[in-house]
Amino acid sequence: MSERTKVEVTLAVNGRPYRVRVEPRRTLADTLRDDCGLTGTHLGCEHGVCGACTILADGQPVRACLMFAVQCEGMDLRTVEDLADGDRLHPIQQAFWDNHGLQCGFCTPGFLMLAAGYLEQNPDPGEDELRAVLSSNLCRCTGYQNILKSVRQAAEVMRA
Amino acid sequence: MAPGYYTPALMKPAPFDYHQARSVAEAVTHLGEYGYEAKVLAGGQSLVPAMNFRLARPAVLVDINPLDELDYLEEDGDTLRIGAMVRHVAFERPVTEGPTGRLLTMAAHHVGHLPIRIRGTFGGSLAHADPAAEWCVIALLLDAELSTRSPSGGRDIPAGGFFQTVFTTALEPEELLVEVRLPKLASHTRVGFQQFSRRAGDFALAMAAVAFESDDGRVANARIALGGVSDRPLRAGEAEQALEGQPATDESFRAAAEIAALEIDAIGDIHGSAGYRRDLVRALTRRALEQAIAA
Numbered sequence: 001m002s003e004r005t006k007v008e009v010t011l012a013v014n015g016r017p018y019r020v021r022v023e024p025r026r027t028l029a030d031t032l033r034d035d036c037g038l039t040g041t042h043l044g045c046e047h048g049v050c051g052a053c054t055i056l057a058d059g060q061p062v063r064a065c066l067m068f069a070v071q072c073e074g075m076d077l078r079t080v081e082d083l084a085d086g087d088r089l090h091p092i093q094q095a096f097w098d099n100h101g102l103q104c105g106f107c108t109p110g111f112l113m114l115a116a117g118y119l120e121q122n123p124d125p126g127e128d129e130l131r132a133v134l135s136s137n138l139c140r141c142t143g144y145q146n147i148l149k150s151v152r153q154a155a156e157v158m159r160a
Numbered sequence: 161m162a163p164g165y166y167t168p169a170l171m172k173p174a175p176f177d178y179h180q181a182r183s184v185a186e187a188v189t190h191l192g193e194y195g196y197e198a199k200v201l202a203g204g205q206s207l208v209p210a211m212n213f214r215l216a217r218p219a220v221l222v223d224i225n226p227l228d229e230l231d232y233l234e235e236d237g238d239t240l241r242i243g244a245m246v247r248h249v250a251f252e253r254p255v256t257e258g259p260t261g262r263l264l265t266m267a268a269h270h271v272g273h274l275p276i277r278i279r280g281t282f283g284g285s286l287a288h289a290d291p292a293a294e295w296c297v298i299a300l301l302l303d304a305e306l307s308t309r310s311p312s313g314g315r316d317i318p319a320g321g322f323f324q325t326v327f328t329t330a331l332e333p334e335e336l337l338v339e340v341r342l343p344k345l346a347s348h349t350r351v352g353f354q355q356f357s358r359r360a361g362d363f364a365l366a367m368a369a370v371a372f373e374s375d376d377g378r379v380a381n382a383r384i385a386l387g388g389v390s391d392r393p394l395r396a397g398e399a400e401q402a403l404e405g406q407p408a409t410d411e412s413f414r415a416a417a418e419i420a421a422l423e424i425d426a427i428g429d430i431h432g433s434a435g436y437r438r439d440l441v442r443a444l445t446r447r448a449l450e451q452a453i454a455a
C-alpha cells in the first residue's frame with residue numbers, strides 16, 4: 001500500500017488552536033495525545049467499549065478513539081486538561097477526590113468528561129438516569145459506587 | 161525481538177484516502193468512482209472499531225457527516241421520514257406522537273451507551289445490519305422503506321428485502337442510503353419492546369418488538385420482530401398469524417411466544433447456545449406482548 005500523504009488540520013482544543021500534520025487514519029485520540037501533547041485523554045480498548053478516551057466535541061461526550069482528526073476541524077473540543085482552573089479543581093474532580101472516585105486513575109479522565117458533558121446539559125439527573133449514563137464507561141478497580149457518589153456530589157455543587 | 165516473531169496486536173487502521181462529501185451528489189460520485197474500495201463513514205461507531213481491528217481496510221473513506229441535508233425528521237401524512245444521518249440520540253424522546261414515537265424511544269435507550277448514541281446514525285445502523293441492532297428490528301417490524309442514491313439514480317427497498325445476512329444488505333457498494341420511511345402505526349396500536357443483554361449497553365443476545373391492536377379485546381394486525389437470534393432480524397410470521405383474532409390475554413400471549421420460539425432458526429455462538437436463544441425469544445416475546453397490553 002502506498003504511503004498516504006499527511007494533511008494539515010487545525011483543531012480547536014480547550015479554546016486553543018493546534019495545527020497538526022496527520023495521516024487521515026490518525027484517530028482523534030492519538031492526535032490529541034501524540035500531536036497535541038495532551039496525554040490526559042487515555043486509550044483503553046480503541047474500539048469504543050471502555051470510554052477511557054471520552055472527550056467533549058461541541059459539548060457532547062464522544063469516543064475520541066472512534067473519530068479521525070481530519071473530521072474534527074471546526075469542532076469545539078474539550079479534554080480533561082480543560083477542567084481545572086490552575087490549581088483549583090473542577091467540582092467534578094474535587095468530588096472524585098472527596099469520595100474516593102478513583103484508584104489507579106486510568107479510567108478517570110473518561111468518567112470526568114462523560115460527567116462534565118452530561119451534567120452541563122442535565123444539571124439535576126435522576127438516580128436511574130445517572131446510572132444509565134455512567135454505565136457508558138468501564139472502571140476496573142475503584143468500583144462504580146464511589147464514582148456514582150462523586151458525580152452525585154458534583155451535580156449538587158454545580159447546581160448551587 | 162525479531163520482527164515477525166512477535167506481532168503486537170494492531171489497533172490502528174490501515175491507511176486510506178479521505179474525502180469529505182459536501183453534498184449527496186458528491187458522495188455518490190465518489191462511491192461510483194471507487195466502488196468496492198470505498199466505504200461510507202457515518203457515525204463511525206461500527207466502522208471505526210472494525211478498522212482499528214483491521215477487520216475492515218477500506219482504501220477510501222467518504223465522510224458524510226457534513227451532510228446536514230441527511231439530518232432531518234419529517235412527518236409526511238402517515239409516514240415518518242428519517243434522514244440517514246439522524247443520530248440515535250434524537251430518538252431518546254418521542255419524535256412523533258403516538259405509538260411509533262413511543263416504540264422508537266423504548267428501543268433507543270438500548271442502543272449502546274450515550275456517547276455511542278451521540279455519534280451513531282439511524283442510517284448507519286441499518287446499512288451495517290448487525291442482526292442484534294435495535295433499528296434493524298424496528299425497521300422490519302414497521303415495514304420500513306429505504307431510499308438510496310447511486311450514480312445511476314437510486315431506488316426504494318422494502319425492509320423485508322434489505323437485510324440479507326450478518327453485516328450484509330441489499331446495498332450495492334456505490335449506493336448511499338439516504339432516507340428511511342416508517343409507516344406510522346394507527347394511534348390505538350399497542351407496542352412493546354424487550355431485550356436481554358449481559359451488561360447495560362451491550363448488543364443484546366435477543367430482543368423482541370411487538371405491535372398490535374386490541375379494540376374489542378381481540379388482537380388485530382399483530383406484528384412480532386426478533387433480533388439477535390439469527391443472521392438477520394426476523395419476523396415471527398407464524399406467531400403473528402396465531403395471535404390474530406385471539407383474545408388479548410396472557411394465555412394467547414404465552415401460546416404465541418411458544419410458537420415464535422419454535423419457528424425461528426436460532427443460532428448459537430460463544431455468547432449463548434441456540435437453545436438458550438430460543439428460551440430468550442419465548443420469554444421476551446411474552447413480556448413484550450404483556451408490556452404492550454399493560455401500557
Ligand SMILES: Cc1cc2nc3c(=O)[nH]c(=O)nc-3n(C[C@H](O)[C@H](O)[C@H](O)COP(=O)(O)OP(=O)(O)OC[C@H]3O[C@@H](n4cnc5c(N)ncnc54)[C@H](O)[C@@H]3O)c2cc1C
Pocket residue numbers: 047048049199200201202203204205206207208209244270271272273276279280281282283284285287288290292293294295331335336337338361362363364
Ligand atoms: C460500545 C458500542 C456498543 C454498541 N452497542 C450497540 C447496540 O446495543 N445496538 C446497536 O444497534 N448498535 C450498537 N452499536 C453500534 C452503533 O449503533 C453504530 O452507530 C451503528 O451500528 C452504525 O452506525 P454509524 O452511523 O456509526 O455507522 P458507521 O460505523 O459509520 O458505518 C457502519 C457501516 O454502514 C455503512 N454506512 C453507514 N452509513 C451509510 C449510508 N448512509 N449509506 C450506505 N452505507 C452506510 C458504512 O460504510 C459501514 O460499512 C454499538 C457500538 C459501540 C462502539
Ligand code: FES
Pocket residue numbers: 042043044045046047048049050051052053054063064065066
Ligand atoms: S479507548 Fe476509546 S472507548 Fe476504549
Ligand code: FES
Pocket residue numbers: 101102103104105106107108138139140141142
Ligand atoms: S480507577 Fe482504575 S480503572 Fe478506574
